[in-house]
Amino acid sequence: MNQNKILKFTVISFLVFFFCGKVYSASTDLLKVDWSFTGLTGKFDRSSLQRGYQVYKEVCSSCHSMKYLSYRNLGQKGGPEFSLEEVKAIAASYEIEDGPNSEGEMFTRPGRPSDHFKNPYPNDNASIAANGGAYPPDMSVLVKARPGGANYIYSVLMGYEEKPADFALEEGVYYNKYMDGNKIKMMSPLSNDLIEYSDGTNASVDQMAKDVTTFLTWASEPHLEARHKTGTKVMIYLILLATLVYFSMKKLWSRVDSEK
Numbered sequence: 001m002n003q004n005k006i007l008k009f010t011v012i013s014f015l016v017f018f019f020c021g022k023v024y025s026a027s028t029d030l031l032k033v034d035w036s037f038t039g040l041t042g043k044f045d046r047s048s049l050q051r052g053y054q055v056y057k058e059v060c061s062s063c064h065s066m067k068y069l070s071y072r073n074l075g076q077k078g079g080p081e082f083s084l085e086e087v088k089a090i091a092a093s094y095e096i097e098d099g100p101n102s103e104g105e106m107f108t109r110p111g112r113p114s115d116h117f118k119n120p121y122p123n124d125n126a127s128i129a130a131n132g133g134a135y136p137p138d139m140s141v142l143v144k145a146r147p148g149g150a151n152y153i154y155s156v157l158m159g160y161e162e163k164p165a166d167f168a169l170e171e172g173v174y175y176n177k178y179m180d181g182n183k184i185k186m187m188s189p190l191s192n193d194l195i196e197y198s199d200g201t202n203a204s205v206d207q208m209a210k211d212v213t214t215f216l217t218w219a220s221e222p223h224l225e226a227r228h229k230t231g232t233k234v235m236i237y238l239i240l241l242a243t244l245v246y247f248s249m250k251k252l253w254s255r256v257d258s259e260k
């Protein structure tokens, strides 16, 4: 391949990838947020993660479990980074069932950082029975499991509207602009000033939706920051390597006489 061909090939591949990306993202009409964690160097906003945990704890955790998380994860690097003392206090605020003891009986004790997040229901059937036949999905990896990821979760939380006049809704079903078929069996979980943020931030629906979505994104991808860091290093390395190869090639071939 001569240089001209290589250049054409590169430009065409770039355009194909670029337009495929465009077509794909144009097919979803979710609300879009300029999240701090997207992009090659994206990082989580630490205070948003901490507030997001507060929203999960005070609102969502009464129905949605997050069974793959342990309280100690809340103190890990790249996450909400609560201090060890805070993590211990958070864990201890839960009553965890343990046992059996030497008499063969189950007992409860205050939670420890190594405990998994407490499940709001004893089992999935109980959660379905308590929610009018709908299963409140576990949120440990929900952001990864849904097309649209963070924007999807945010859109569902912001998507409650008055139903159109001719739209039929059964008892216990609500109109939501972004759900499949515009129906959801979860009442809008957020309303302005529903909680009081411990850092004093104004708890608007939009703010809580953004914070809890940020928290759920971290839960789905706890190593996102480390991955972005490695990615950036690899890119810098590749650029340096490519430059070096280019100049060595130029130098080597400069000794060969051109045929023309």
Ligand code: HEC
Residues within 6 Å of the ligand: 055, 056, 059, 060, 061, 062, 063, 064, 131, 134, 135, 136, 137, 146, 152, 153, 156, 157, 183, 184, 185, 186, 189, 190, 212
């Ligand atoms: C009263 C119980 C309850 C509370 C509180 C609650 N949810 Fe739900 N949630 C449900 C149920 C039940 C469903 C399943 C709805 C369905 O399938 O139609 C659901 C579904 C969802 C979905 C759609 C998931 C999917 O399958 O695509 C999202 C997103 C969601 N909840 C987020 C939240 C967030 C965030 C909070 C806290 C701010 C929260 N929920 C609080 C009961 C609840």
